[in-house]
Amino acid sequence: MINKVVSGAEEAIKDISDGATLMLGGFGLCGIPENCINALVNKQVKNLTCISNNAGVDDFGIGLMLKQRQVKKMISSYVGENAEFERQLLSGELEVDLIPQGTLATRCLAAGYGMPAIFTPAGVGTEIAEGKEVRNFDGKDYLMEYAFDADYAIVKAWKGDTAGNLIFRSTSRNFNPVMAMAGKITIAEVEELVEAGELDPDYIHTPGIYVHRIFQGKDYEKRIEQRTVRKSEG
Amino acid sequence: MINKVVSGAEEAIKDISDGATLMLGGFGLCGIPENCINALVNKQVKNLTCISNNAGVDDFGIGLMLKQRQVKKMISSYVGENAEFERQLLSGELEVDLIPQGTLATRCLAAGYGMPAIFTPAGVGTEIAEGKEVRNFDGKDYLMEYAFDADYAIVKAWKGDTAGNLIFRSTSRNFNPVMAMAGKITIAEVEELVEAGELDPDYIHTPGIYVHRIFQGKDYEKRIEQRTVRKSEG
Amino acid sequence: MFSKEEIAQRIAKEIKDGYYVNLGIGIPTLVANYIPKGINVVLQSENGLLGMGPFPFEGEEDADLINAGKQTITTLPGSSIFDSAMSFGMIRAQKVDLTILGAMEVSENGDIANWKIPGKMVKGMGGAMDLVASAKNIIVAMQHVNKAGESKLLPKCTLPLTGVKCIKKIVTELAVLDVLPEGGFKLLERAPGVSIEFIQQSTAGKLIVEGEIPEMRLD
Amino acid sequence: MFSKEEIAQRIAKEIKDGYYVNLGIGIPTLVANYIPKGINVVLQSENGLLGMGPFPFEGEEDADLINAGKQTITTLPGSSIFDSAMSFGMIRAQKVDLTILGAMEVSENGDIANWKIPGKMVKGMGGAMDLVASAKNIIVAMQHVNKAGESKLLPKCTLPLTGVKCIKKIVTELAVLDVLPEGGFKLLERAPGVSIEFIQQSTAGKLIVEGEIPEMRLD
Numbered sequence: 001m002i003n004k005v006v007s008g009a010e011e012a013i014k015d016i017s018d019g020a021t022l023m024l025g026g027f028g029l030c031g032i033p034e035n036c037i038n039a040l041v042n043k044q045v046k047n048l049t050c051i052s053n054n055a056g057v058d059d060f061g062i063g064l065m066l067k068q069r070q071v072k073k074m075i076s077s078y079v080g081e082n083a084e085f086e087r088q089l090l091s092g093e094l095e096v097d098l099i100p101q102g103t104l105a106t107r108c109l110a111a112g113y114g115m116p117a118i119f120t121p122a123g124v125g126t127e128i129a130e131g132k133e134v135r136n137f138d139g140k141d142y143l144m145e146y147a148f149d150a151d152y153a154i155v156k157a158w159k160g161d162t163a164g165n166l167i168f169r170s171t172s173r174n175f176n177p178v179m180a181m182a183g184k185i186t187i188a189e190v191e192e193l194v195e196a197g198e199l200d201p202d203y204i205h206t207p208g209i210y211v212h213r214i215f216q217g218k219d220y221e222k223r224i225e226q227r228t229v230r231k232s233e234g
Numbered sequence: 235m236i237n238k239v240v241s242g243a244e245e246a247i248k249d250i251s252d253g254a255t256l257m258l259g260g261f262g263l264c265g266i267p268e269n270c271i272n273a274l275v276n277k278q279v280k281n282l283t284c285i286s287n288n289a290g291v292d293d294f295g296i297g298l299m300l301k302q303r304q305v306k307k308m309i310s311s312y313v314g315e316n317a318e319f320e321r322q323l324l325s326g327e328l329e330v331d332l333i334p335q336g337t338l339a340t341r342c343l344a345a346g347y348g349m350p351a352i353f354t355p356a357g358v359g360t361e362i363a364e365g366k367e368v369r370n371f372d373g374k375d376y377l378m379e380y381a382f383d384a385d386y387a388i389v390k391a392w393k394g395d396t397a398g399n400l401i402f403r404s405t406s407r408n409f410n411p412v413m414a415m416a417g418k419i420t421i422a423e424v425e426e427l428v429e430a431g432e433l434d435p436d437y438i439h440t441p442g443i444y445v446h447r448i449f450q451g452k453d454y455e456k457r458i459e460q461r462t463v464r465k466s467e468g
Numbered sequence: 469m470f471s472k473e474e475i476a477q478r479i480a481k482e483i484k485d486g487y488y489v490n491l492g493i494g495i496p497t498l499v500a501n502y503i504p505k506g507i508n509v510v511l512q513s514e515n516g517l518l519g520m521g522p523f524p525f526e527g528e529e530d531a532d533l534i535n536a537g538k539q540t541i542t543t544l545p546g547s548s549i550f551d552s553a554m555s556f557g558m559i560r561a562q563k564v565d566l567t568i569l570g571a572m573e574v575s576e577n578g579d580i581a582n583w584k585i586p587g588k589m590v591k592g593m594g595g596a597m598d599l600v601a602s603a604k605n606i607i608v609a610m611q612h613v614n615k616a617g618e619s620k621l622l623p624k625c626t627l628p629l630t631g632v633k634c635i636k637k638i639v640t641e642l643a644v645l646d647v648l649p650e651g652g653f654k655l656l657e658r659a660p661g662v663s664i665e666f667i668q669q670s671t672a673g674k675l676i677v678e679g680e681i682p683e684m685r686l687d
Numbered sequence: 688m689f690s691k692e693e694i695a696q697r698i699a700k701e702i703k704d705g706y707y708v709n710l711g712i713g714i715p716t717l718v719a720n721y722i723p724k725g726i727n728v729v730l731q732s733e734n735g736l737l738g739m740g741p742f743p744f745e746g747e748e749d750a751d752l753i754n755a756g757k758q759t760i761t762t763l764p765g766s767s768i769f770d771s772a773m774s775f776g777m778i779r780a781q782k783v784d785l786t787i788l789g790a791m792e793v794s795e796n797g798d799i800a801n802w803k804i805p806g807k808m809v810k811g812m813g814g815a816m817d818l819v820a821s822a823k824n825i826i827v828a829m830q831h832v833n834k835a836g837e838s839k840l841l842p843k844c845t846l847p848l849t850g851v852k853c854i855k856k857i858v859t860e861l862a863v864l865d866v867l868p869e870g871g872f873k874l875l876e877r878a879p880g881v882s883i884e885f886i887q888q889s890t891a892g893k894l895i896v897e898g899e900i901p902e903m904r905l906d
Binding site for chain 3: 027028029030031053076077078079080086089090098100101102103104105106108109120121122123124125126127128158168169170171172173174175176177178205222223224225226227228229230231232
C-alpha cells in the first residue's frame with residue numbers, strides 16, 4: 001500500500017497558501033478537523049475561500065480563522081452561531097455564498113465522482129436560482145449546479161490507516177466523506193491511526209485513494225454545541 | 235423501527251407482474267439474488283426488462299430466466315457468458331441495451347439520489363452517444379444520461395436486519411447498494427437476518443429506508459465463475 | 469386557540485404507521501413527543517441519521533451524535549448513519565414520507581418563505597430548500613399571525629422564498645388548512661372556541677370554507 | 688519480437704511509486720506480475736476493490752471476492768471495498784493514475800476500438816468506455832498486427848469506437864509508441880531484433896521516427 005502518513009497538522013497543511021480554496025468537514029462543531037484548523041490559525045494563511053456547512057462559533061472551529069480575518073469567502077448552508085461572522089459580513093469584509101445543504105453535499109459528491117454538474121430541485125423559484133440554468137425533467141424543474149473545485153479538502157475521521165482509509169463515527173461522519181472525495185489534495189486527521197490491514201475492508205467509509213495525507217490528531221475537544229438531555233428515569 | 239420482513243422469496247416477489255422493469259444486483263455471478271431469481275423462474279412472470287450488469291450463465295442466475303424466455307429486454311454492460319442469450323439475441327427474441335458499466339452504476343445512483351440525469355464522458359464520440367445530448371464542461375465533452383426508472387430492485391446482501399438495513403460482504407457488494415437505492419420497491423435477500431439493533435449503525439451500507447421487503451434466503455450456491463488459484467508455497 | 473404543544477400534537481395525528489419523517493426545528497421538533505402509540509415511525513435527521521431517538525440521559529451525551537439542530541441525541545435499535553450526500557439523496561428521491569417544518573409565510577399557491585428577512589442577518593437556509601423542493605408531503609407548523617398581528621397566510625409571500633408550490637397542509641394555533649392545487653387555503657378544522665370569522669380575519673390569502681368545519685381534536 | 692509476457696514486463700516499467708492502477712483483461716492482467724520491487728502500487732478492480740492481491744491458494748477461494756474478470760482473488764492489508772458507483776466515481780474523477788488495457792485498433796489521433804466487431808456477437812463494453820473516457824494516463828497493450836497480418840495501428844479506426852483521442856501510449860510485440868496530441872504514432876523503442884522498416888510496414892497509421900530508436904529493455 002501507499003503510505004500517506006505525515007507527522008502532524010503542521011506538515012499536513014504546510015503547502016496551503018494565501019488564496020487557497022479549502023473544504024472543511026463537519027456539521028456544526030461535530031466532526032470538524034480541530035488540529036488542522038488550529039494549524040491554519042497558527043500559520044496565518046489568508047484570503048481563504050472556505051467551503052463548509054457551517055462557520056463554527058466565535059471561539060471554536062472556523063470561528064478562530066474568522067477572528068483572525070483569514071477567510072475571504074465562506075460557502076455554507078448555515079452560519080448563524082457566530083457574532084464575529086455577522087460583524088464581518090455586515091461590514092463587507094467577508095463574502096458569503098449561502099447554498100442549500102443538499103446542494104452543498106451533492107456538489108462535493110459530484111467532484112468526487114467526476115461529474116461536472118448535477119441537477120437538484122432545491123432553490124427552484126427562489127433567489128438562489130438567479131443566473132442558474134433551470135431544466136425540466138418529467139414535469140419538474142431542477143437547477144443545474146456545478147461540482148466544487150477545491151484545492152484542499154480537510155476532514156476529520158475516527159479511525160484511519162497508513163494507506164489513507166477512513167472510518168467515521170456516528171453523525172460526525174456528515175460532510176467528511178463527501179469532502180474527502182472532492183479535494184484536489186485531501187488531508188485527513190484521525191483520532192486513531194492504525195497500520196494498513198487493521199481496518200476491515202468492508203467497513204471503510206473513505207477508500208485511501210481519495211486521501212493524500214493522514215495523521216493522528218491530538219487533544220480533541222469535541223465541543224458540544226447544544227447539550228440537550230433528559231432526566232434520568234426513576 | 236418499521237418491520238420489513240417477509241416470509242421468503244415467493245412473498246417478496248408476489249406482486250411482480252408481466253412487463254415489469256427489474257434491477258438485479260450482482261457482478262457476474264457474485265452477489266446475485268439467487269432466491270428471488272429462482273422464485274421469478276417458478277412464477278414464470280414474462281416480458282421483463284432486466285437491468286443488471288451481466289446476464290448470468292446458461293444454467294445459473296439470470297440465465298435461468300432467459301432460458302424460459304421471461305426476459306424481453308436486457309440492460310447490461312457485459313453479457314458474454316451465455317449461449318442461450320446469444321441465440322435469442324441473434325434471432326431477435328431478445329432486445330439488448332448495452333451501456334458502459336460506470337454509466338449503469340451512476341444511473342442507479344441518480345435514481346437513488348433523486349437526480350434526474352447525470353453527466354459522464356463515457357461513450358462520447360462512440361455509437362452509444364447517438365441521439366444523446368452532448369455537453370461541454372471546461373473543455374471536455376460529456377453525455378447526459380437519465381436516471382433509471384425501475385419498478386423493483388432485487389438485491390442480495392450478507393446481513394440484514396428487520397428494519398431493512400443491509401451489509402454486504404467483500405466484492406459481492408458491487409451493484410447491490412446502488413440498485414437497492416434505485417427501485418420503486420426494493421427487495422433484499424440476505425444470508426443472515428438479524429433483529430434491529432444487532433447491526434452497528436456506523437457500518438450499514440444500505441439504510442433501511444431504501445428497502446421495502448427483506449428475508450433470509452436459503453441454499454446459497456454462490457457459484458464461482460472463474461476459479462483461479464496459485465499453488466501453495468513450499 | 470392552540471398552544472405550540474397542541475399544534476405539535478395535532479400534526480402528530482397526520483403521521484401514519486411506517487412513515488419516515490423529517491422534523492424541522494421549533495414546533496416540528498415537539499411533534500416527536502406525540503407520535504401515536506403503536507405505530508412505527510422512523511425520524512430522519514438530515515445531518516445523517518435514520519432512527520433518531522430521544523435526548524440522552526445526563527452524562528451520556530456523545531459529541532459525535534447530534535441532530536440537525538446540533539442537539540445531543542441518541543440512536544434506536546435499527547438506526548443507520550450515512551453521509552450528507554446520501555442524506556439529501558434520500559430526501560431528494562422522496563424516500564422520506566413526511567416533512568414537517570416551520571414558516572414565516574405561506575402563500576395561497578403553496579409557496580413558503582422561512583429563511584431570510586431582508587435587512588436582518590441571514591443565517592442561511594440549511595436543508596430547508598432541499599426539503600421543501602423534494603418532499604412529496606409537507607406540513608407547515610406555524611402561527612397564523614405574526615407578532616404585529618399580520619396574517620402569515622398570504623395571497624403571495626412578501627419575504628424571499630424558500631420554495632414554490634410545495635406546501636400541502638398547514639396547522640396553526642387557529643386552524644388546520646389544506647393548500648389546494650388550484651390555489652387557496654381550504655379550512656378543514658378550527659381550534660376549539662375559534663370562530664370561522666376569526667380565522668377569516670386572520671387569513672390574508674383566499675380562504676375557502678365549505679360545509680361544516682369541525683373543531684380540531686387531539687385524541 | 689516480444690512475447691505477451693514481455694509486453695507486460697515492458698509496460699510494468701511505466702508504473703511509478705504511489706500509483707493506483709487499473710488493469711484490463713488479457714495482457715494487462717499479466718502486468719501485475721512485473722511491478723518493480725520496492726515501489727508501492729495499488730491495483731483497482733472496477734467491480735469495487737482497491738488493493739487487489741494475488742490469486743488465492745487452492746481451497747481458499749472466496750465466491751464473494753472476485754476481480755473485474757470474475758476471477759477469484761485476494762485482498763491485501765490496506766484494501767478497501769466499495770460499490771460500483773463509487774468505483775466508477777473514482778475512475779471518472781481521475782483518482783486512478785494509470786489504466787492499462789487491450790485494443791483491437793488504435794488510430795493515430797488516439798481513438799481506440801476494443802469492444803465490438805460488426806457481424807459478431809457483441810459481449811458489451813463492460814467498464815472500458817468509462818475507463819478510456821476518464822483516465823488521464825492510458826497505455827494500450829496489443830499486438831501490432833491482427834491474425835490476418837493487418838496493422839492495428841491505423842490512420843482511422845474501422846471498428847466501432849470505444850473512446851476518442853484518449854490513448855497516449857502503446858506497447859506491442861514490436862515497439863513502444865506515443866500517440867502525439869497533434870496525431871501520429873511516435874516510435875520510442877523497438878523490440879530486440881526488430882527493424883524500423885518492419886515496424887513501418889506493420890504500421891498503417893502515420894509513424895514518426897526521429898533520431899536514434901533504442902531497443903526496448905526489460906531490466
